[in-house]
Amino acid sequence: MSRKPDILKAAIELFAAKGYHATSTHEIAERAELSEGIIFYYFKTKEHIMLGILEDVFEAYIIGIYDAMEKTDNGWDAIRAYLEFHFRMRRERSTEILCLARDYPSTITNSDSPYNGGVRLYFKRLLELVGSALRQGQEDGTIRDCPVEETAFLIVCTLASFPKFDIIGLAPYTDLDSATEEFIHRVLSPLT
Amino acid sequence: MSRKPDILKAAIELFAAKGYHATSTHEIAERAELSEGIIFYYFKTKEHIMLGILEDVFEAYIIGIYDAMEKTDNGWDAIRAYLEFHFRMRRERSTEILCLARDYPSTITNSDSPYNGGVRLYFKRLLELVGSALRQGQEDGTIRDCPVEETAFLIVCTLASFPKFDIIGLAPYTDLDSATEEFIHRVLSPLT
């Protein structure tokens, strides 16, 4: 039985608590109750652990949003489903998300890095999903006319910062979920 | 003549290009054309260099917003002045901002760290500035009724993500400034 998942679990918890750079592979092995060598049997480098986590979370995020949106039948409901899913995931997989919000190895996000393709692609897919919901809403009349790509980008931007503020210790609002929904609703609701 | 500014300049450029952790104090000294020892004559640790940069940028940001807001005479104009200043600073001090958007030493943002006070305080001041503009706007009728603190938080969140997306290589919109202003305007404009 491979204990690869144990390594990932330990890494996620440590990265979330202390950040990528402050966590050594030695510590990960210790927490997973394994020897350090086995880490490099499953993962080529320490960076590949991070990359694995990143892919897991992003994949689940994108698929989750897609599924949630599909069950709706107008643009605004699709956006609402997106927001709902986002906040559910934020609650249910908070450790993983915290882990991603902390310090990356800069090679992962750098636009000239081999890994960047991954991150950029995930965000592109996200922007496309949100964009298509906006377009749908503009057709069915549940969302007002506005530049689709820019608006999608700004919505994604708004949600993307939450974990950073969690770490700093701000954002202690009791009901951020519904405040955010209202905020986005005000942006998108058709002029009457 | 102290060449401390040269150290800061070199650090900013390198942190912006490669991130904090991927930059060694040796490289900083090399780029500043100084010996490595002098770095630790001016800065207690490598982290204190980052902290210095952070304070400079945040101080300029907060003061700049304050000054820009003061010249206005209603709430919405204050928010507009804030956005304008934000985008101007984004242009004029892009390297420093890039540097802050990359990987921090996690001790700086961690809510249990001695340095966290700084970052949290700066964001608190920012949230207060934005919040007071919103309140002013609600009184003078240029901004609709909405929960002040949450709305301020969400606006700050929206702007805070931009540099991250710059790094990833998204956000290549030709006119993000005015798209953002419209976006925020739609959130805040009074119901007619």
Next chain:
DNA sequence: AATAAAACTGAGTGAGTACTCAGTTAATAG
């Protein structure tokens, strides 16, 4: 010119860390 203080050098050092590898144990298949 003499003195004091500030700015700076450069050669360490020691601690820590990602990663390797030869060899062992456990699981699986024929």
Next chain:
DNA sequence: CTATTAACTGAGTACTCACTCAGTTTTATT
């Protein structure tokens, strides 16, 4: 039972990097 593969160990190793310090040069002061 045997052979093969997969899972795992633990003791390295090579190397980097933040930081130190004794001593030198530059600047400012009287």
